[in-house]
Amino acid sequence: MSQDIAVQVTDLSKNYGPVQALRGVDLSIAAGEYFVLLGPSGGGKTTLLRLLGGFIRPSAGRILLHGIDVSEQPPNHRPTSMVFQSFALFPHMNVAQNIGYGLRLRKLPKVEIDERVAAMLDLVGLGDLADRMPHALSGGQQQRVQLGRSLVLETDILLLDEPLAALDAKLRKDMCLELKHLQEQVGITFVHVTHNQEEAMTVADNMAIIADGELVETGTARDLYENPRRRFTADFIGETNIFDGTVTGVNNGEVAVDLGFAALTVDDNGQCPNVGTEVSVSIRSELVQILRSGIAVAADQQTLTANYGEAVYLGLATSHVAALPNGQAVVARHVSTGLALDVIAPGSSVELAWPRSMMRLHLS
Amino acid sequence: MGDDYSSVWSYRLKWLYTLLVVFTLMLPVFYVIYVSFNQNGFGAAEYVFTFEWYGEIFSDLLLLGALGNTFILAGITLAVAVPMGLIAAKFYKATEAKLLTVSLLLSPLFVPADILGSALLVFFKNLNIACATIGEWLGVSWFDTWFELGYFSALVGLIIYTLPYIFVVILITMGRYNEQQTEAARSCGATAWQAFVQVEFPQIRAGVFSACAFAVILTFNEYTRTSLLKGGYDTITSVLISQMLNEGMSEQSYAMSSLISFIAIALIGSIILYTLVQSERLEREARAKAEPVMSG
Ligand SMILES: Nc1ncnc2c1ncn2[C@@H]1O[C@H](COP(=O)(O)OP(=O)(O)OP(=O)(O)O)[C@@H](O)[C@H]1O
Ligand SMILES: [Mg+2]
Numbered sequence: 001m002s003q004d005i006a007v008q009v010t011d012l013s014k015n016y017g018p019v020q021a022l023r024g025v026d027l028s029i030a031a032g033e034y035f036v037l038l039g040p041s042g043g044g045k046t047t048l049l050r051l052l053g054g055f056i057r058p059s060a061g062r063i064l065l066h067g068i069d070v071s072e073q074p075p076n077h078r079p080t081s082m083v084f085q086s087f088a089l090f091p092h093m094n095v096a097q098n099i100g101y102g103l104r105l106r107k108l109p110k111v112e113i114d115e116r117v118a119a120m121l122d123l124v125g126l127g128d129l130a131d132r133m134p135h136a137l138s139g140g141q142q143q144r145v146q147l148g149r150s151l152v153l154e155t156d157i158l159l160l161d162e163p164l165a166a167l168d169a170k171l172r173k174d175m176c177l178e179l180k181h182l183q184e185q186v187g188i189t190f191v192h193v194t195h196n197q198e199e200a201m202t203v204a205d206n207m208a209i210i211a212d213g214e215l216v217e218t219g220t221a222r223d224l225y226e227n228p229r230r231r232f233t234a235d236f237i238g239e240t241n242i243f244d245g246t247v248t249g250v251n252n253g254e255v256a257v258d259l260g261f262a263a264l265t266v267d268d269n270g271q272c273p274n275v276g277t278e279v280s281v282s283i284r285s286e287l288v289q290i291l292r293s294g295i296a297v298a299a300d301q302q303t304l305t306a307n308y309g310e311a312v313y314l315g316l317a318t319s320h321v322a323a324l325p326n327g328q329a330v331v332a333r334h335v336s337t338g339l340a341l342d343v344i345a346p347g348s349s350v351e352l353a354w355p356r357s358m359m360r361l362h363l364s
Numbered sequence: 365m366g367d368d369y370s371s372v373w374s375y376r377l378k379w380l381y382t383l384l385v386v387f388t389l390m391l392p393v394f395y396v397i398y399v400s401f402n403q404n405g406f407g408a409a410e411y412v413f414t415f416e417w418y419g420e421i422f423s424d425l426l427l428l429g430a431l432g433n434t435f436i437l438a439g440i441t442l443a444v445a446v447p448m449g450l451i452a453a454k455f456y457k458a459t460e461a462k463l464l465t466v467s468l469l470l471s472p473l474f475v476p477a478d479i480l481g482s483a484l485l486v487f488f489k490n491l492n493i494a495c496a497t498i499g500e501w502l503g504v505s506w507f508d509t510w511f512e513l514g515y516f517s518a519l520v521g522l523i524i525y526t527l528p529y530i531f532v533v534i535l536i537t538m539g540r541y542n543e544q545q546t547e548a549a550r551s552c553g554a555t556a557w558q559a560f561v562q563v564e565f566p567q568i569r570a571g572v573f574s575a576c577a578f579a580v581i582l583t584f585n586e587y588t589r590t591s592l593l594k595g596g597y598d599t600i601t602s603v604l605i606s607q608m609l610n611e612g613m614s615e616q617s618y619a620m621s622s623l624i625s626f627i628a629i630a631l632i633g634s635i636i637l638y639t640l641v642q643s644e645r646l647e648r649e650a651r652a653k654a655e656p657v658m659s660g
Contacts, residue, residue, distance in 0.1 A: 055547055075550040082551040088544045092566045101562075102552035135648065146548075153552065 004031035004066065006157055006189040007052060012061035014047050021047040023213045024061070029206070031066070031156070034183045034190045038200040039210035040236065045193040046161055048210065052191065053082045053159050066156060081150040082159040086166040089134040089145055096121065096130040099148045120152040123182070140171045147179075151186060158183075160192040164199060176202040197237055201225070209233050227269070231362035234282040239319075241330045242282045242362075247273045255361055257281055261325040262304055266359045273363055280362040287358050288332035290320050290344070291351040301353045306330060308350045322350055393625050400618035417619035424616045430603040431620070437515070437590070437599065438583040441522045442576050448523070449530030449575055453538050456531075473528045481521060481592035488517045488593070518594035525589055526582050530575040537571025540646065570642045574635050581628060600624065 007029040014022040022044045029035045037045045050056045052063060054075035063071045070078050081102070089098050096117050103113045121127050124144040134142060143163055150158055163179070164172045180203045183190045194200050200207055201221040209216040209224065209232070217224060217233045228234040235242055243264065249256040250273065257264045257279060266281050273279055283302075290308065297303055306322035309329070313336065320332045330352055344350060399405065403412035421427060456465050472480065491511040499508050511517065541564055549559035565572070583590075587601045597606040604621065607613045 053547075053551060055550070074556075075547070076553045076555055080551065082548065084544050084548060087542050088548040090545060090548070090563055101549070105553045105558065149548075149552065159551075 006031040008064040010062050013059045015059045025215045034205045036200040036204035036207040037193045043211040044213045045210050049159050049161050049193050053080050054078045079156040081153050081155045083146045083163045085162045091134050095132050095145050102153045120148045124148040139166050157189045231280045239285040240282045242280050244280050247275050247277045266361045282360045283354050285331040285333040287354045289353045290332050293349050297353050302356045303351050303353045306352050308344045308348050397622040400622040405615045417615045420616045421619050427620050430598050430600045433598050434600045438580045441583050442579040445523045445526045449534050452531050453535040469531050470528045472524050477588040481589040484521050485592050513595045518590050521589035521593040526579045529578050533575040534571045537568045541567050577635050
């Protein structure tokens, strides 16, 4: 069962008039997986999710759910159910009636409906709110009711469109973990749309980055964070320093990149660029160290000379900003220890250093 | 209610003023009601209280027939125009060409009653001639009378007249409905029809009922289009007006007018009350939603 493909999308496109919201997306999601669609606003995440749910019709391409082509099927004929951002509870029904709605549509016996609704109320932690009306619930409770209303149907695939966006930061964190545990408990496929990285990283088994109507990259949270293939991914996830340059030599899996004011050598990571190609090299800001000039560094470190700018205190971390000779800012981020560090004067010359092996090469 | 600092008396005065305006507007109606209970009828020097005229309504065949005709017209208008208005409002919410749709649907409001009535009259007369002529050519006569003035033509006039009002009233309540609930219902397994009946309709019911009441009241009030397109003075308004123009209203007519007023006031009163209660509830909900969502 776990080897099954729950969602198989091929060459999927959607146009709204002249707007191309989605272009030629290919994607497959394994059954029982918690899959996250992550990307900037307007990227096409909602469009893709609504195409899966059957609320809009594809302009081109096919959608297979559990091997069955549903491209032409309406929402009520698909093995999916959907959780919306907010305000999607039926205001004229109480919590129990909301959760039981889909079961009543299936004309199940009343006893069975009551039983399953009660079990679902317990699962989503609303056992004592069965008779409340939606307007008398907090945002978090409303989203739990929505979850219950979808989960009780035991459909194979649950679609969630920014289900936590209307909640405050603290509650969002708690509900994130709850969602993850709930998914592990019920074992069905979750497809979750968000533009919040932390949310995505918390819940995802696998995720896809979607931007500008295109699927940029897929992988686990760790893959995408530590080993991004595309420049966009490196830039979008976390805080990263990216240097653009030209390939000057390829040798034995090592690529030499000229930045104009300095040269870097980076692992090719299985990609084979030609000499002369424009490429990018990225390094995560937490891997960059700022050293006073003249201090010796280990051989496995890449160094660049820069001008120290300023420190920005962010609570958990402190960001140090320094400027490269070409004016580009580089950020070095470190956990704030609370110890008094020796202060570097703005404008003084410093060495930036990071492990060579942690740089990533991006051809596009 | 105003804020905590506003004076109670300014609030009470506003209410008093409102009631005064309503009372002034309704004065003629109250006078008719007053007359309808007078044994001696309109303008008499002596007032003797009686229910007699109310009893006689039911023996006045002309009035009863007119009431029946009016109810038939109102019933059919309601049955045809309200679903049309509902569909039009749904279409309006879905379409991109909103300006065109709304201008087309509201255009009957901007045509004066007598112009629309006589235009339709000419239209139906010509249609009759056309039917008769074609019938003669073909040597058949069974569709000669299809478009003769009568219920059908009057209904067309009334539907054109009431549709814009119905459309607007329904659209106002529908505007508050969140389309996402329909999608939520669909993803729970509902067909489009089930989603409409079980989820959307209960939330726009107030608007649909108001629209029904509107259609009935407008039909009762309508004189120009109905009398032009139906011929025969046999609806409530046309009977009352023709009586007034000729021999003066009969005493039963006062009673009938009062009766209709009672019903209309009760109907509109309950609709307003229902709508107020409903909108109070919706507002409460909106306030509850607008409050910041806290942890827990
Ligand atoms: N009904 C529509 N008509 C026209 N354009 C639309 C429509 N819906 C979406 N779009 C456009 O399609 C693109 C993708 O929209 P979509 O809602 O899928 O983005 P998203 O990734 O969900 O963004 P967000 O994170 O802001 O919700 C956007 O440029 C948007 O303006
Ligand atoms: Mg979206």
